[in-house]
Amino acid sequence: MTDDILDEVRQDREDEQNEADTGTVPAPFGDYEGHRVGHITAQDEPIVVDREDSYIRAFIDSSFRDDVRLGNYLRIPYPVSEEQDVDFPTSMLVGVINRLEYATVANITDKQDGGYRHEPGEQSFSYVAQIEPISTVTFNPEDDASFEQVTVDKPPKPGCDVYLVEDEEFLRTALRIPQEGAFLGHMAVSGDRIPSEESPLPYYLFNPNATDDNENLGEPAIFRHLQVAGSTGSGKTHASKNILRQLATDKRYTIEVPPEEREEDNVDVQDERVRGLNTTIIDPEGEYVEMGNDPTDGGYTTDFRNDLDAQNIRHGGIQQDPDVGFEVFVPQIEDTNITHNNARSFGIPFEIVRTNRQLLYSSEPPERTRSAINQTISRYFRECNDPQSGYGNPQPTYQEFSQYAEMLLDDADNSPITQNESVLIAARERIVDQYEYRRIFDHGTDSLTDLTQQMFAPGQVTVIPTDHLRGSTDRIVVSCLLAHIVQNKIGSNVNYPHIKGTPMLLALDEAHEYISEASDPRERYLVSNFQQAAKRGRKDKFGLYVITQTPQDINGEIRKQMNTRIYLGLERDVVESHDVYVPKEFKESVTQFNKGQMVVKQPDVRPVELVGLPVCLTRHDS
Ligand SMILES: Nc1ncnc2c1ncn2[C@@H]1O[C@H](COP(=O)(O)OP(=O)(O)OP(=O)(O)O)[C@@H](O)[C@H]1O
Ligand SMILES: [Mg+2]
Incomplete structure (x- = not known):
């Protein structure tokens, strides 16, 4: 060479x-x-x-x-x-x-x-x-x-x-910014996508899971709770449908097998298993039921769909998605009409009161009245458990309880509860033969407890519309539902360990209606349940997704636990409220946001501006 x-x-x-x-x-x-x-x-x-x-x-x-x-x-x-x-x-x-x-x-x-x-x-x-x-x-x-x-x-x-x-x-x-996860929107500056409108940077919510084999990277943001806030019409529901749509997948999360289940089976049950997420949405306006269907928006064109597919953004009615279930369950209350198609109905069983006596505190009862109510409830459920008793009925009902309470609280000379006539009257007025309780409890063939497995099934989006309910009926029904979920999720020795053993995201639109700085005792009870649930979310794989136009009204303890915050356009007084933490660099601009513009802060990532998709990825009529 x-x-x-x-x-x-x-x-x-x-x-x-x-x-x-x-x-x-x-x-x-x-x-x-x-x-x-x-x-x-x-x-x-x-x-x-x-x-x-x-x-x-x-x-x-x-x-x-x-x-x-x-x-x-x-x-x-x-x-x-x-x-x-x-x-x-x-x-x-x-x-x-x-x-x-x-x-x-x-x-x-x-x-x-x-x-x-x-x-x-x-x-x-x-x-x-x-x-x-x-x-x-x-x-x-x-x-x-x-x-x-x-x-x-x-x-x-x-x-x-x-x-x-x-x-x-x-x-x-x-x-x-996480490399992958649930798509929230594109990075933006003053409403314009960056680095360029043609190829903007997608922003994801951190969501490691067993399916992607990256659980060792840390805790999914959803289990550290999320709050969406924005003034009326700013696009909270539109944005939330799009976010919840991304979370409706076949991804599974590792979760502890509840001790209650292990005792039952007894035979080499493992300590942990992987399960799909159950997303349960409380839908006060009947808007999320539409998530089963494809968008009717004119912007949902073939080109747009191809674009979404190219970016791995999930879209279309969940009903048609082979990877996830979609079910609508409507609470059946006397004298109300259920107008949703393909919906199953469920009754609120009086049995729920057994472990949640506070649900029967209407206005704040004085101490002695409260005690009389509690004793009456305890005695009734004790009798129910006793086959020898005249009330030995394994299926407690409000109607029967009401009769029992009337007898127990009837006569000051003979009542085992108290000799104080005025206390008896006050207790009777609150629990005996109440029109509202008669309407709420024990209707329909299947109850919330009968259907617990189907309602909170893994790998399913469950929507519970309450748009047929009003005022206090709505609040009591939602309180019963939430109490059932939260108690069984975080309690010990629970009756429905299925809930505890399933990763769950609980979404609550118009949340200020249910978990505010409560004055009424029923709501206060719910708030205290939520406070505990929020603190323990990570361990129990239980995420709260709270949507509200007045974040300052959400109970402070709960608010503090919301580690991911999404702010759409906000009124100035909300931004300036001491109770609402808007990152300082966005305090001014967030009051002038257009639809779709948002500030997002998730754990370990600095706050950024995003623009959401202009088209709702499922149906959203309004
Ligand atoms: N990013 C967006 N781009 C275009 N239109 C949007 C966007 N977000 C919301 N909209 C439209 O604005 C209207 C209000 O949106 P949405 O119902 O989500 O608001 P909201 O904040 O939930 O209101 P409310 O306080 O009444 O619950 C709807 O018609 C919706 O289609
Ligand atoms: Mg809304």
């Missing part, structure tokens, strides 16, 4: 090597050009990174002034250092513009005749962006594992170039 040939071979190898090198360097590292908008200035103010308040300013070139806006993400490469054996920066600071200003340049005055018709004009001022640092993203050419995100620990150098962030993967790393 001649030297020439050897040289050629050597050259070929080198070329190959170089090609491989540049091929593995992802944008915006390597020789990626990018959209430069200006440079870091230190002229009038120092460049500061500080544990609390950082101060980084960029001078924006005159020709790029129109390209930057508040909320834009910028990247600032740290220059190549002497030790680096590559000739491109491997580390970049990423920040967000939180202030834009025209700064006066020395020797300019606008105090002159004719004002701006003559010099100076806009170009006589410098345009300066103040940048809030978010993180540093590094790229290690030796390591395949693309980008790494670390906290900012040094300022950018004066004069460094400043670029718009245009690369999705890079931005995702900088903001620590």
Whole structure:
């Protein structure tokens, strides 16, 4: 072989090597050009990174002034250092513009005749962006594992170039946005999708699970609870249908087998198993029942559907989805009409009162009345359990209880409860022969308890509309339902361990109606149940999904447990309420949001602006 040939071979190898090198360097590292908008200035103010308040300013070139806006993400490469054996920066600071200003340049005055018709004009001022640092993203050419995100620990150098962030993967790393999960919307700045309208960055809710074999990454955000808030008509229901649609999948989660079940079977039952999610939606306006059907929106075109498929966004009526079940269960209450198609009805069994006596406290009973009511309830259920008793009825009913209570509370001389006539009267007035209780309890052939397995089945979306109910009837029925779910989810020694043993997301629209800072004792009972449930959600695989227009009215303890918050357009007084935490950088803009615009904060990810899909992914008539 001649030297020439050897040289050629050597050259070929080198070329190959170089090609491989540049091929593995992802944008915006390597020789990626990018959209430069200006440079870091230190002229009038120092460049500061500080544990609390950082101060980084960029001078924006005159020709790029129109390209930057508040909320834009910028990247600032740290220059190549002497030790680096590559000739491109491997580390970049990423920040967000939180202030834009025209700064006066020395020797300019606008105090002159004719004002701006003559010099100076806009170009006589410098345009300066103040940048809030978010993180540093590094790229290690030796390591395949693309980008790494670390906290900012040094300022950018004066004069460094400043670029718009245009690369999705890079931005995702900088903001620590999950790579996958449930799609919530696209990243946006002032309502416009970024990096570009054509290929915006999708934003996901963290949702590791056994099906994707990534449960070791951490807790799904849904089990740390979620709150959607927005003023009337801001799109809460539209957005929630789209989010819940994404969670309606065949994904399974590891959950502990309830001890109650283990005792029953007794034969090598495992400690853990995997199960699909049951999503139960309390639907006060009868809107979520439509989630079984395809959208009727004109925007749900073939092109749009293809676009959704390309992004792995689930869409269409859940009824037709082979991966998940969809069932509607309507509470059957006397004198009401059930108008939903394909719905099963269920009665509220009086038996629920056995473990939830508070459900029979109407207005706040005085202490002695409460005690009389409690004793009456306990005695009745004890009799029910006793086959020898005249009331030895394994199927307790309100009607029978009412007769029993009337007898027990009838006569001050003979009552085993109390000799105090006025207490007896007060207790009778509250529990005997109440029209509302007669309407609510024990109707229909199947009861909530009979149907528990079917209603809260794994891998199913269950919608419970209550639009046929009004006022206190609605609240009592929903209280009974929620008490049944929550008690069996978090209680010990429960009667329906099926609920405990199934991962569950409980969605509550118009939640302020049910779990506010309660004055009425029934609601207070529910609130205390929810407080416990919220605290224990992670262990029990129980997530709350709360939708409200007045987040300040939700009980504070429950509100505090909502680790993911989604804010659609809000009224100013809500934003300013001490009880509502809106990230400070969005306090102003959130009051001017258009439909679909939202701020999202999920655990371990900084708050960002998103735009949801303009089309509801299931039917949403309104
Ligand atoms: N992202 C969006 N793009 C376009 N239209 C939307 C969007 N979100 C909601 N809408 C429309 O706005 C209207 C109100 O939406 P939605 O019912 O979701 O509001 P809401 O906040 O739940 O209202 P309410 O307080 O009455 O419950 C509906 O007609 C809906 O189709
Ligand atoms: Mg709504």
